Amino acid sequence: ARPDITLRVATDPTATAGAAIAGKSGGDDVPDHMPDLEDIAPLYDAKSENTALKRYKSDYVFSLSKNKQYWNKRATDLITWDNYPFDESSCDGIMTGGFEYGDVAWFPGAKLNVCSNAIDRHVQNGKANDIAMIWEGDEPDQVLKFTYADMLRKVSEIANALKSQGVRKGDVVTIYMPMIPQLPMTMLACMRLGAVHSVVFAGFSSEALSSRIAASKSSVVVTADVGMRGGKTIPLKKIVDDAIGKHACKDIVKKVLVYERERSIVPDGNIATDGNAKCSGNTPQINWFPDRDVNMNDILPKQRPYCPPESMDAEDASFILYTSGSTGQPKGLVHTTGGYALYAAHTIQTTFDLQPNDIFACVADCGWITGHTYVVYGPLLSGGTTVIFESTPMYPDAGRYWDMVQRHKITLFYTAPTAVRSLIRFGDDIPKKYDLSSLRILGSVGEPINPAAWSWYYHAVGEGKCTIVDTYWQTETGGHIITNIPGVTPMKPGSCTLPLYGIDCIVLDPMTGKIIEGNDVEGVLAIRRPWPGMARTCLDDHERYLATYFRPYKGYYFTGDAVRRDKDGYYFITGRVDDVLNVSGHRIGTAEVESALVKHPSVAQAAVVGRPHVIKGEAIVAFATLTESNTEEDDELVKELRTLVRGEIGPFAAPDIICITPLLPMTRSGKIMRRVLRKISAGEADQLGDVSTLADPSVVDTLIALVGRYD
Numbered sequence: 001a002r003p004d005i006t007l008r009v010a011t012d013p014t015a016t017a018g019a020a021i022a023g024k025s026g027g028d029d030v031p032d033h034m035p036d037l038e039d040i041a042p043l044y045d046a047k048s049e050n051t052a053l054k055r056y057k058s059d060y061v062f063s064l065s066k067n068k069q070y071w072n073k074r075a076t077d078l079i080t081w082d083n084y085p086f087d088e089s090s091c092d093g094i095m096t097g098g099f100e101y102g103d104v105a106w107f108p109g110a111k112l113n114v115c116s117n118a119i120d121r122h123v124q125n126g127k128a129n130d131i132a133m134i135w136e137g138d139e140p141d142q143v144l145k146f147t148y149a150d151m152l153r154k155v156s157e158i159a160n161a162l163k164s165q166g167v168r169k170g171d172v173v174t175i176y177m178p179m180i181p182q183l184p185m186t187m188l189a190c191m192r193l194g195a196v197h198s199v200v201f202a203g204f205s206s207e208a209l210s211s212r213i214a215a216s217k218s219s220v221v222v223t224a225d226v227g228m229r230g231g232k233t234i235p236l237k238k239i240v241d242d243a244i245g246k247h248a249c250k251d252i253v254k255k256v257l258v259y260e261r262e263r264s265i266v267p268d269g270n271i272a273t274d275g276n277a278k279c280s281g282n283t284p285q286i287n288w289f290p291d292r293d294v295n296m297n298d299i300l301p302k303q304r305p306y307c308p309p310e311s312m313d314a315e316d317a318s319f320i321l322y323t324s325g326s327t328g329q330p331k332g333l334v335h336t337t338g339g340y341a342l343y344a345a346h347t348i349q350t351t352f353d354l355q356p357n358d359i360f361a362c363v364a365d366c367g368w369i370t371g372h373t374y375v376v377y378g379p380l381l382s383g384g385t386t387v388i389f390e391s392t393p394m395y396p397d398a399g400r401y402w403d404m405v406q407r408h409k410i411t412l413f414y415t416a417p418t419a420v421r422s423l424i425r426f427g428d429d430i431p432k433k434y435d436l437s438s439l440r441i442l443g444s445v446g447e448p449i450n451p452a453a454w455s456w457y458y459h460a461v462g463e464g465k466c467t468i469v470d471t472y473w474q475t476e477t478g479g480h481i482i483t484n485i486p487g488v489t490p491m492k493p494g495s496c497t498l499p500l501y502g503i504d505c506i507v508l509d510p511m512t513g514k515i516i517e518g519n520d521v522e523g524v525l526a527i528r529r530p531w532p533g534m535a536r537t538c539l540d541d542h543e544r545y546l547a548t549y550f551r552p553y554k555g556y557y558f559t560g561d562a563v564r565r566d567k568d569g570y571y572f573i574t575g576r577v578d579d580v581l582n583v584s585g586h587r588i589g590t591a592e593v594e595s596a597l598v599k600h601p602s603v604a605q606a607a608v609v610g611r612p613h614v615i616k617g618e619a620i621v622a623f624a625t626l627t628e629s630n631t632e633e634d635d636e637l638v639k640e641l642r643t644l645v646r647g648e649i650g651p652f653a654a655p656d657i658i659c660i661t662p663l664l665p666m667t668r669s670g671k672i673m674r675r676v677l678r679k680i681s682a683g684e685a686d687q688l689g690d691v692s693t694l695a696d697p698s699v700v701d702t703l704i705a706l707v708g709r710y711d
């Protein structure tokens with residue numbers, strides 16, 4: 001069934017003039033990659049049909065018309081395969097299956113290990129002493145630097161420790177950890193063994209963690225005693241204990257492997273440190289269940305510091321990542337080893353032009369797809385230096401990002417528009433205090449970047465010299481799918497610009513499902529052919545995978561986003577068309593919040609919508625009717641409901657506004673008209689459209705009055 005779609009109005013880009021750039025001339029070879037970046041960051045103008053853009057266009061056409069040849073070239077350039085059984089002239093068998101049954105396979109039968117691609121081959125290729133990872137702890141003077149040789153030892157030790165606890169190829173390992181170096185290392189250790197990691201963002205509640213552990217039947221959970229963020233301590237081990245104690249997890253978890261944060265961040269003699277990584281020695285008290293819990297810091301020194309990597313099929317599962325959909329149940333998307341690794345390396349090198357001397361800082365948490373692809377896999381598969389950031393943009397003050405850029409001479413910086421917007425209000429003087437001259441590319445991800453935030457990022461942070469790459473993608477896509485390419489695609493503030501090579505983007509009429517050709521059009525965004533980085537299934541629910549992505553529009557992958565393609569062919573994402581909210585770049589299903597709310601004994605029915613929010617992009621507005629006739633505004637109840645959502649999902653999903661209402665806008669057939677709630681919440685009650693199917697039209701005035709209290 002297609003979603004009930006109301007297309008939203010696109011933000012209008014700020015039209016700005018810019019210079020045309022020079023690039024290499026096009027040819028019909030497989031695109032070999034990056035043009036010169038001498039002329040960086042042009043803005044789109046009438047003269048923008050320049051050489052570089054022309055070359056992009058011919059390369060793009062090539063990447064689709066000779067799709068297998070294109071991916072074969074990228075696969076052999078970027079990945080070291082243990083076995084690559086394809087005839088490179090015909091490229092037969094490189095991709096099989098399709099969207100109809102969702103049986104897509106890339107490079108089936110080829111073998112590789114993602115961890116050894118991310119670490120060992122760089123050690124073998126003369127990069128042993130290059131810095132692979134810079135860890136920036138919660139306190140700015142907590143810095144550790146790991147070379148590729150250090151990574152090989154540390155990741156091997158962890159892999160052997162996991163093995164000693166029974167982890168084997170194909171097992172699912174849940175990781176619920178703070179952003180300490182051992183988080184990416186544990187992910188890599190799983191990859192080394194062929195175990196499937198399922199990282200759960202450490203901001204999720206015990207309830208959410210428990211349902212994810214149960215859904216993946218993960219018998220091993222890796223955690224830390226505590227996490228630190230912005231000076232606050234988060235009791236992770238306690239949350240894990242609570243999660244495992246819940247009914248859903250009964251008899252599932254056999255081992256909990258626990259890192260002590262303080263012991264884990266002490267430089268151990270080999271590891272370089274810039275600051276003086278503090279270790280108070282005061283490890284917090286945690287409960288210990290001797291039959292189940294294992295102290296990683298005790299068993300690691302006993303491990304052999306080399307672990308042979310498991311050779312995996314390109315189509316073996318590499319990780320699961322849960323994301324919100326339009327039902328209350330989060331979906332466990334399953335990614336592969338070969339296609340995913342190729343796509344991570346390919347996109348980071350295309351979009352960020354990652355070079356060996358770059359310092360790449362993606363400040364996302366490893367618990368989200370951005371952290372998977374652009375903190376861990378993309379940079380390391382490319383032999384780059386990646387920054388792991390444990391803190392927040394506000395700690396100890398609003399200059400934290402820029403202080404970090406200055407200290408580590410970061411060249412490529414990647415964050416979300418919500419973070420940019422939260423910093424703008426502290427003014428231009430803050431970034432001005434720091435030497436930001438090392439920066440060359442600034443990335444944006446997670447939601448459309450509004451022109452005001454774009455402009456601040458470009459001028460105040462990038463000093464007008466950096467390209468801003470507006471990268472559009474999803475947990476499902478594995479990596480960027482629409483984004484500008486530095487030195488190639490002229491920028492337009494607010495637009496993610498043009499599709500990456502090999503990505504066959506189309507705009508569909510939401511009602512008929514027909515392709516809308518030409519420019520200056522609006523519709524829903526879909527993709528017409530498979531690409532290597534796409535998720536292959538929903539864990540244990542292939543039917544849901546088909547129903548969500550491939551059935552709404554037969555023959556196409558449906559993104560769930562609405563889009564406008566402007567007169568120059570540039571894409572502007574205008575928001576989700578399903579019941580998924582985007583709050584501070586986090587995807588939250590309205591149904592998940594609703595099912596949390598109705599767990600309260602006083603709540604009869606709940607409906608959740610988003611409304612525009614100046615920093616978060618979208619704020620959560622919840623409406624609830626009560627079981628008893630008491631509909632008086634009740635602060636205590638509202639507080640309880642907020643606490644309930646925090647407990648069921650996590651603090652980031654707590655509604656901004658909770659309206660207790662005598663009734664909801666129901667159609668005569670008993671469906672909630674969310675469109676009405678959305679419009680009223682956004683202060684657009686004058687644009688309600690047709691409300692003739694409402695069972696009780698008087699509800700509109702009641703709701704307007706209720707929401708009005710919060711404006």
Ligand code: PRX
Nearest residue numbers: 445446447448470471472473474475573587
């Ligand atoms: O609505 C789009 C929005 O974020 C959704 C994907 O969310 P998630 O799977 O959590 O991944 C976030 C990080 C990739 C998309 O369906 N989105 C992501 N990037 C952009 C965006 N919307 C507009 N512009 C972007 N650059």
